[in-house]
Every structure is written in structure tokens, then in C-alpha cells.
Amino acid sequence: xxxxxxxxxxxxxxxLLQGSRAGAQPLQGAxxxxxxxxxxxxPYAQFFTDGLALTxxxxxxxxxxxxxxxxxxxxxxxxxxxxxxYHLWTxxxxxxxxxxxxxxxxxxxxxxxxxGLHFSADSAAVLALIINLGAYxxxxxxxxxxxxxxxxxxxxxxxxxxxxxxxIHVVLPPAIRKIYPALVGQCxxxxxxSAVISQISCEDLTYAASxxxxxxxxxxxxxxVSTVLYLLLALFMKHVLLALxxxxxxxxx
Numbered sequence: 001x002x003x004x005x006x007x008x009x010x011x012x013x014x015x016l017l018q019g020s021r022a023g024a025q026p027l028q029g030a031x032x033x034x035x036x037x038x039x040x041x042x043p044y045a046q047f048f049t050d051g052l053a054l055t056x057x058x059x060x061x062x063x064x065x066x067x068x069x070x071x072x073x074x075x076x077x078x079x080x081x082x083x084x085x086y087h088l089w090t091x092x093x094x095x096x097x098x099x100x101x102x103x104x105x106x107x108x109x110x111x112x113x114x115x116g117l118h119f120s121a122d123s124a125a126v127l128a129l130i131i132n133l134g135a136y137x138x139x140x141x142x143x144x145x146x147x148x149x150x151x152x153x154x155x156x157x158x159x160x161x162x163x164x165x166x167x168i169h170v171v172l173p174p175a176i177r178k179i180y181p182a183l184v185g186q187c188x189x190x191x192x193x194s195a196v197i198s199q200i201s202c203e204d205l206t207y208a209a210s211x212x213x214x215x216x217x218x219x220x221x222x223x224x225v226s227t228v229l230y231l232l233l234a235l236f237m238k239h240v241l242l243a244l245x246x247x248x249x250x251x252x253x
Contacts, residue, residue, distance in 0.1 A: 051208030070137020096135035144175035
């Protein structure tokens with residue numbers, strides 16, 4: 001019996017895609033049995049470890065600078081709404097949160113060179129991820145600032161603290177404590193979403209998996225390995241960040 005194709009959704013095919021499949025015939029008597037063989041991947045283990053290391057390095061840099069950018073943005077967005085900087089930052093947040101990340105990445109890597117700004121693949125990936133994370137973290141931190149008691153501001157004024165000192169010593173610590181789990185979750189999500197940077201030849205974990213499967217033709221095994229590595233990295237990242245919170249906030253989050 002011929003192989004059976006399972007289709008969940010069917011859309012009309014047009015143009016080149018339709019023409020390319022015009023002469024395609026269904027496979028007859030296809031063997032549905034498949035034997036996993038991870039041994040073929042062992043000679044390429046270095047590609048996976050290098051890709052994992054680069055993904056972790058990028059995640060570390062992006063988490064630090066994306067969080068700092070988000071805190072800065074939250075302070076700006078918490079300022080009087082008639083300020084120019086407020087409107088500029090609001091536009092940045094809305095632009096980033098309502099456009100696909102891969103378009104932002106392509107704009108930096110392929111678009112900006114038209115203006116004379118050239119970035120390496122790794123630099124473009126890090127910049128795009130920081131900008132993306134900064135926009136999301138802006139709204140997360142701003143939500144924490146929004147629930148700050150007016151009494152804290154009044155107490156700070158009575159003590160003669162400047163607005164900057166009030167944010168650093170009075171407002172931001174409890175606000176960040178409240179929204180810290182959301183920050184951790186967003187940082188992990190951005191790390192996982194960084195898989196698309198392989199589209200600009202950034203040699204991360206996804207790039208390594210794609211390369212190895214193109215050489216070994218062991219797609220299933222390659223993506224099982226990459227899935228497990230992403231899972232381990234995400235869990236490690238989450239537990240490390242939550243453990244750091246107990247040092248910074250001296251309590252459980």
C-alpha cells in the first residue's frame with residue numbers, strides 16, 4: 001500500500017511552489033520503520049558543544065543588557081507623559097512588541113548595511129536580541145513600578161532624596177522583586193527564540209543541528225539532541241537566575 005500523508009490544513013498552492021510539485025508523485029511502498037542511530041552524530045559532537053556554548057554566551061550577554069535596557073525604559077515610561085523621551089520610548093516598545101523578531105533581525109543584518117552600518121552575524125544577533133528583550137522587559141518592569149505605593153515617593157521626598165536616588169534605593173528594589181519571576185521567564189523565552197539567528201549564519205545550536213543533519217541525513221536524531229540541549233540550557237538558566245534572586249533579595253521569589 002502507498003504511503004499515507006496526514007494533512008491538518010490545506011491551502012491552495014500557487015506560483016513556483018505549485019509548479020515545482022506538478023510532476024511529483026506519491027511514494028509507493030514507503031518503509032515506515034525507522035531505527036534511531038545516534039552513533040552517526042558522535043563525530044560531530046564538537047559542533048553541538050560549540051553551538052551550545054555560543055547560544056549560552058549570547059543568552060548571558062542579552063540577559064544582562066536587555067534587563068538593564070528594560071529597567072531604563074521602565075523609568076522613562078514612568079516619567080511624565082508629555083516628555084519627548086517618553087513618546088520615543090513608547091514608539092520603540094510598540095514597534096518591537098508588534099513586529100516579528102526575525103524581521104527585526106533581518107533589518108539589522110541585511111537592511112542597515114544599505115546605510116553603511118555593517119555587523120557580523122554574531123553582533124547583529126546580539127544587538128537584535130537586546131533590543132527585543134529590552135522592549136518586553138520595559139513593560140514588565142513598568143508593571144512593577146505601577147503598583148508602587150505613593151507613600152514610598154512621599155517618604156523619599158521627606159528624606160530629601162532626589163528622583164534618581166528614590167528610584168535606586170526606594171522604588172526599584174521592591175518593584176523588581178515583585179516582577180522578577182516574569183523577568184526570568186522572558187529572558188528564557190528570548191533565549192529559546194534566539195534559534196532563528198541561525199538564519200543569518202550565526203553558528204548557534206540550531207545552526208549546528210542543521211549542519212550536522214545536512215551531512216549525516218539523521219534529521220530526527222539531530223533535532224532530538226538539539227531539543228534536549230535547549231531544554232537543559234533553559235532549565236539551567238531558570239534555576240541559576242532564581243538562585244541569584246535569593247542572594248539579591250534575601251528571600252524566596
